[in-house]
Amino acid sequence: MPQTARTIVIHETGGPEVLRIEDRRIGDPGPGEIRIRHHACGLNFIDVYQRMGLYPLELPQALGMEGAGIIEAVGPGVPHLKPGDRAAYAAAPPGAYAEARVMPAAQVCPLPKSIGFDQGAAMMLKGMTVEYLFHRTTPLKRGDTVLFHAAAGGVGLIACQWARSEGLRLIGTAGSDEKCELALHHGASACINYRSEDFAQRVRDLTDGAGVDVVMDSIGADTFVGSLDSLKPLGMMISFGNASGPVPPFDLAMLAQRGSLRITRPTLFTHIADAAICQDMAQHLFSKVTKGDIQIRIDQRFALDQVADAHRALEARQTTGSTILEV
Known part of the structure; x- marks a missing residue:
């Protein structure tokens, strides 16, 4: 059933002022897709690169590569997720700066109950980046x-x-x-x-x-x-x-x-293009967190409509630890 979700979109590249909040129509997932309702999404420098045009995107484009929330619906051919599951991801295409979205399921990972949604949103892209840096490079x-x-x-x-x-x-x-x-x-x-x-x-x-x-x-x-x-x-x-x-x-x-x-x-997205490898990397990260080897530090929290301020803080190197947008 079609519905709308507040989503951060750019229609042109540039500074933080190009970030707009829009009500976007979302429908049901197709084959190999899921619909996820976000509790939080992560902020990363790749989002800045895409906004500025350093990493070109076809415009208009929603931004955000990292999020966590609840699976609302699952399309055919998705064996590892079901409605009601807790999940987190770092994945293309962009679109995580949103209340909800439909997206490919392959890189969406079941999130252990012991890891909060804010942690999940803060750690997937960053944590799997560290995983490949230390183990796959x-x-x-x-x-x-x-x-x-x-x-x-x-x-x-x-x-x-x-x-x-x-x-x-x-x-x-x-x-x-x-x-x-x-x-x-x-x-x-x-x-x-x-x-x-x-x-x-x-x-x-x-x-x-x-x-x-x-x-x-x-x-x-x-x-x-x-x-x-x-x-x-x-x-x-x-x-x-x-x-x-x-x-x-x-x-x-x-x-x-x-x-x-x-x-x-290297890039993370080359490593996680293989769905099985992506899930393995996520499990390695989750095990580090659940064993207490790694604590996810969230030092900045912004509302979705404060995304421009979040980008300014990140670019000015005024942040420490992770930054999330609360949805």
């Missing part, structure tokens, strides 16, 4: 050292705890002493205030000149060269975001000159 073993930028953000605080739970040494960076303290509290072995220190030089000091095994960098342009300079020979650079802008073209010889370095630019 390059081999890591107990005792290895990782440099993780933006360690006090939503992804970063999960990464600090994940590293601690697996015996990895994580050196973080953050933009203030207060944010550094937050990262340390969540499991970072050290955290560098990049506004007051040269982080690459500080990493060398912390590793007795050796450098780190892996850099996980979601900042992009501002940290790229320093990240390369923080690696030991044969180290791996994982560039997985562009918070300061995309990395400009560079000479591959830079990698040879710095010790035969390796580099990759």
Whole structure:
């Protein structure tokens, strides 16, 4: 039965002012689809990239890649979900900034009863990102050292705890002493205030000149060269975001000159394209949370109609932990 749901939509790219709230018509799910009524949805930098046009979308387009709520209806060919189930997801296409939506079911995951909807909305995209960074990108073993930028953000605080739970040494960076303290509290072995220190030089000091095994960098342009300079020979650079802008073209010889370095630019959505892998990643994340290895910290909450303010806070790097929109 058709109904409407308040939904955040963009008709053009630009600043937070292009975000509009509209009543959108939603119907019943078709084959392989579900209809979910959200309790909360997550805020992520990919939403900003899409709003700005860095990641182009066909317009008009609803935004949001992460949400949690109750399954209202299930189309044919959806064996893992039924009406009334609690569920959470990080998935394409965008559209999570909404009271309810119809969407493909493959990447929607049953949510354990012990995990709240706000936690589910805050952790799926960020937590599964950490899962693939630590388990599906390059081999890591107990005792290895990782440099993780933006360690006090939503992804970063999960990464600090994940590293601690697996015996990895994580050196973080953050933009203030207060944010550094937050990262340390969540499991970072050290955290560098990049506004007051040269982080690459500080990493060398912390590793007795050796450098780190892996850099996980979601900042992009501002940290790229320093990240390369923080690696030991044969180290791996994982560039997985562009918070300061995309990395400009560079000479591959830079990698040879710095010790035969390796580099990759993965995305979560490549990893979760396989439905079985997506469900496995979610279960790994859920187990970390339910065992207490990871606590999901939600430091900012906005109403759905305050989404522009939420975007402004995220872009200004005024947030810590995760941010959710309450529906």
